[in-house]
Amino acid sequence: MTGILVLEQLLNGLQFGLMLFLLAAGLTLVFGIMDMINLAHGSLYMVGAYLIASIAAASGSFWLGLAGGVAATAVIGVLLELTVLRRLYERDHLSQVLGTFAILLMANEGVRMIWGSQPVPMAMPAALSGPVELLPGFSYPAYRLFIIGVGLAVALLLYLLVTRTRVGMQVRAGASNREMAQAMGTNVRLLFTALFAIGAALCAVAGGMLGPLLAVQVGMGESILILAFVVIVIGGIGSIRGALLGALLVGAVDTAGRTLVPLLFGQLLGPAAAATAGPAVASILIYVLMAAVLFWKPRGLFPSHG
Amino acid sequence: MSSSVLDHRLDPRIAIPLLVLLAALPLGLDAVGESFYIGVASRILIFALAATSLNLILGFGGMVSFGHAAFVGMGAYTVGILMQGGVVSAWVAWPAAFVVGGLFAFVIGLVSLRTQGVYFIMITLAFAQMLFYLMASLKTWGGDDGLSLASRSRVGLGLDLGSDTQFFYVVLAVGSLVFFFIARLLNARFGHVLQGIRENETRMAALGFAVFRYKLIAFTLAGAIAGLAGALLANQGNFVSPALMQWSQSGMLMVMVILGGVGYLYGGLVGAAVFLLLEEVLVGYTIHWQFGLGAVLLAVVLLAPNGLLSLLRRRGAV
Numbered sequence: 001m002t003g004i005l006v007l008e009q010l011l012n013g014l015q016f017g018l019m020l021f022l023l024a025a026g027l028t029l030v031f032g033i034m035d036m037i038n039l040a041h042g043s044l045y046m047v048g049a050y051l052i053a054s055i056a057a058a059s060g061s062f063w064l065g066l067a068g069g070v071a072a073t074a075v076i077g078v079l080l081e082l083t084v085l086r087r088l089y090e091r092d093h094l095s096q097v098l099g100t101f102a103i104l105l106m107a108n109e110g111v112r113m114i115w116g117s118q119p120v121p122m123a124m125p126a127a128l129s130g131p132v133e134l135l136p137g138f139s140y141p142a143y144r145l146f147i148i149g150v151g152l153a154v155a156l157l158l159y160l161l162v163t164r165t166r167v168g169m170q171v172r173a174g175a176s177n178r179e180m181a182q183a184m185g186t187n188v189r190l191l192f193t194a195l196f197a198i199g200a201a202l203c204a205v206a207g208g209m210l211g212p213l214l215a216v217q218v219g220m221g222e223s224i225l226i227l228a229f230v231v232i233v234i235g236g237i238g239s240i241r242g243a244l245l246g247a248l249l250v251g252a253v254d255t256a257g258r259t260l261v262p263l264l265f266g267q268l269l270g271p272a273a274a275a276t277a278g279p280a281v282a283s284i285l286i287y288v289l290m291a292a293v294l295f296w297k298p299r300g301l302f303p304s305h306g
Numbered sequence: 307m308s309s310s311v312l313d314h315r316l317d318p319r320i321a322i323p324l325l326v327l328l329a330a331l332p333l334g335l336d337a338v339g340e341s342f343y344i345g346v347a348s349r350i351l352i353f354a355l356a357a358t359s360l361n362l363i364l365g366f367g368g369m370v371s372f373g374h375a376a377f378v379g380m381g382a383y384t385v386g387i388l389m390q391g392g393v394v395s396a397w398v399a400w401p402a403a404f405v406v407g408g409l410f411a412f413v414i415g416l417v418s419l420r421t422q423g424v425y426f427i428m429i430t431l432a433f434a435q436m437l438f439y440l441m442a443s444l445k446t447w448g449g450d451d452g453l454s455l456a457s458r459s460r461v462g463l464g465l466d467l468g469s470d471t472q473f474f475y476v477v478l479a480v481g482s483l484v485f486f487f488i489a490r491l492l493n494a495r496f497g498h499v500l501q502g503i504r505e506n507e508t509r510m511a512a513l514g515f516a517v518f519r520y521k522l523i524a525f526t527l528a529g530a531i532a533g534l535a536g537a538l539l540a541n542q543g544n545f546v547s548p549a550l551m552q553w554s555q556s557g558m559l560m561v562m563v564i565l566g567g568v569g570y571l572y573g574g575l576v577g578a579a580v581f582l583l584l585e586e587v588l589v590g591y592t593i594h595w596q597f598g599l600g601a602v603l604l605a606v607v608l609l610a611p612n613g614l615l616s617l618l619r620r621r622g623a624v
Contacts, residue, residue: 031424039557084608091611093370093424094364104600105600106596106601109596109600233429280444290432291432295420298420298421299425300425
């Protein structure tokens with residue numbers, strides 16, 4: 001239990017939290033503005049990761065893969081919105097669950113048809129594969145630092161877009177009262193298609209960045225989708241600020257839980273108990289966090305609706 | 307006969323032929339040499355039971371629970387764990403699964419029912435995930451790999467559940483009893499109050515009904531029935547694993563209910579049958595059957611917004 005370990009875990013938590021935020025941001029705006037549950041959001045993350053991995057492998061350049069894959073995923077997102085999701089906005093949550101669950105099944109199977117069942121390997125850019133010495137005696141993988149940098153930059157851009165621009169103002173107006181925003185002359189439909197493109201692009205960025213760390217495989221979207229839902233529910237639906245804080249909180253708690261809980265249990269209860277209960281407690285920690293938040297604040301930490 | 311929209315009577319003109327048809331099914335399958343499908347039929351009935359229990363709270367109570375598979379899983383684990391401990395009697399294991407499912411639902415409902423709408427969906431999901439990870443990490447009971455059961459539970463009475471046909475009849479008997487009970491409950495005062503709460507919770511509270519208590523009782527009962535379905539499922543496959551409790555399983559139960567018809571007495575039954583039969587048929591054609599399944603579900607949601615049974619209602623048949 002040293003300061004270095006804590007620092008390393010904090011950075012890991014920050015890195016994971018920022019990637020979660022990229023997913024949660026799109027999901028929460030869709031949720032907040034259109035009151036739409038989109039189970040297929042994680043599929044865009046998966047499709048993005050596959051496209052980036054393939055383009056990177058074909059071109060030999062990680063960067064080309066990232067740019068091409070993000071653009072392609074944004075296009076797919078727009079197509080999905082125009083053809084199917086648009087028809088589900090006015091429907092109840094149950095129809096949305098069924099419709100987007102169907103898309104999720106088709107996306108998983110479609111990916112399996114094209115790329116097969118085996119995970120697709122994805123290499124990190126060579127320039128970033130080494131460690132960086134942050135403090136004397138403490139080095140941290142350069143690639144993870146890079147993810148943190150990109151995550152912070154995208155989060156900042158998104159924050160500026162939402163809080164400082166006219167489009168952002170319309171998004172916020174739509175999120176707090178869609179009918180009123182429409183009455184005041186906002187073209188919510190068009191705005192929403194654009195928003196969906198951005199959401200899909202953010203998914204692809206997260207998928208592409210996490211690809212080299214986690215496996216690029218069928219079903220990778222589901223586990224992270226659940227985490228993204230946890231994030232926005234903790235943060236308060238429709239709130240970008242809530243999504244960011246929720247994501248950082250979940251990232252930190254999840255990462256800390258995985259390293260610190262087994263350590264703590266080992267010291268308190270002995271190695272045998274730690275081996276059994278440690279992983280169990282570590283993996284349920286964020287759900288305990290979520291249940292606790294909802295127990296005390298049933299609308300999340302930063303509710304955006306009145 | 308039914309005058310109120312709150313009534314969902316078990317019309318004997320539908321129920322009795324259906325029951326006769328199901329009872330004759332194994333004989334028919336044997337006759338055409340397709341005994342394999344008796345197992346499939348048992349599976350459909352078990353999922354119909356689980357989906358109907360979800361429909362009780364989702365369709366009639368308006369509670370969109372996204373963690374229903376957890377109760378199915380806990381029921382299944384109850385049977386598995388008891389069997390590991392040497393208890394093979396169904397008379398002990400099945401009621402135990404019912405009670406365990408109900409207990410978990412009671413505790414989870416106590417916390418979750420404080421929230422509303424999307425938050426309720428998510429908190430039920432959170433609890434289900436907790437149970438999923440808990441069972442996946444408990445090595446004593448198989449962890450990720452799950453538990454294999456040595457045999458099916460025993461019911462005595464000269465019945466051998468090891469026979470797929472006899473197991474089917476026991477499942478049919480249990481399922482019919484529970485289905486009948488749910489139908490009675492929905493047409494009783496309790497069911498009418500529950501549907502009133504679905505329509506307008508505030509008004510029901512203002513009328514003096516203990517809304518929270520009604521919802522909690524319904525939630526607990528649905529969990530208990532799901533636990534019983536889990537017990538049957540454990541016996542059917544002789545295997546229990548955390549995969550039973552995965553969120554996608556909860557999603558699948560929900561899809562069955564929505565597919566069949568939310569708030570229709572036969573919604574869960576029709577949904578489970580269509581979903582699993584579709585799966586069975588598509589698996590025979592292609593390894594990419596999930597793509598076809600997704601396409602069919604998408605078509606249903608776009609063309610039959612209120613589930614398959616709503617198509618019949620439009621024509622006045624249900």
